[in-house]
Amino acid sequence: MSSRRTKFETWAEVLEFCLRSKRTQTWLLRETRLKTSAIKENLQFLLSRNLIEQLDDEDIIKYQTTKRGEEALKRFYTLINEFFDLNQSS
Numbered sequence: 001m002s003s004r005r006t007k008f009e010t011w012a013e014v015l016e017f018c019l020r021s022k023r024t025q026t027w028l029l030r031e032t033r034l035k036t037s038a039i040k041e042n043l044q045f046l047l048s049r050n051l052i053e054q055l056d057d058e059d060i061i062k063y064q065t066t067k068r069g070e071e072a073l074k075r076f077y078t079l080i081n082e083f084f085d086l087n088q089s090s
Contacts, residue, residue, distance in 0.1 A: 004016060004032075005045075007042075008076065010034070010038075010042055011030065011042060011045070011051075012076050014028060014032065014042055014043070014046060014052070014063075015046070015051060015052065015065045015069050015070075015072065015073045016065075016073060017031060017032075017075065018052055018063050018064050018065040018069075019065040019069075019070060020062045022055055022057055022062035022063065023062060023063055023064075024061065024062050024063075025039060025040070025043065025059060025063070027059065028043070028063070043063060044060060045062075046057055046069065048049075049066050049068075050069075051065065051068055051069035051072055051086060052065050052069055053066050053068060054062060059074075063081060
């Protein structure tokens with residue numbers, strides 16, 4: 001089985017990282033271990049869907065998860081838990 005993440009897992013990871021703290025692109029790049037082009041693409045996608053917002057924090061661009069992004073993250077985890085709960089028997 002591949003250790004690569006799906007785009008959904010990557011989006012959830014970025015939303016999670018930006019939920020409690022504002023994060024820079026460099027921080028996200030390091031923590032997600034994505035290529036620069038990939039993190040930029042993911043940030044653009046999340047920005048275009050109003051799931052994260054771009055903030056100017058003392059002349060440093062940072063990203064933070066919006067309320068809409070927080071709701072998307074909750075729904076994502078709810079679906080994953082509902083369909084893939086290993087403690088439930090079918």
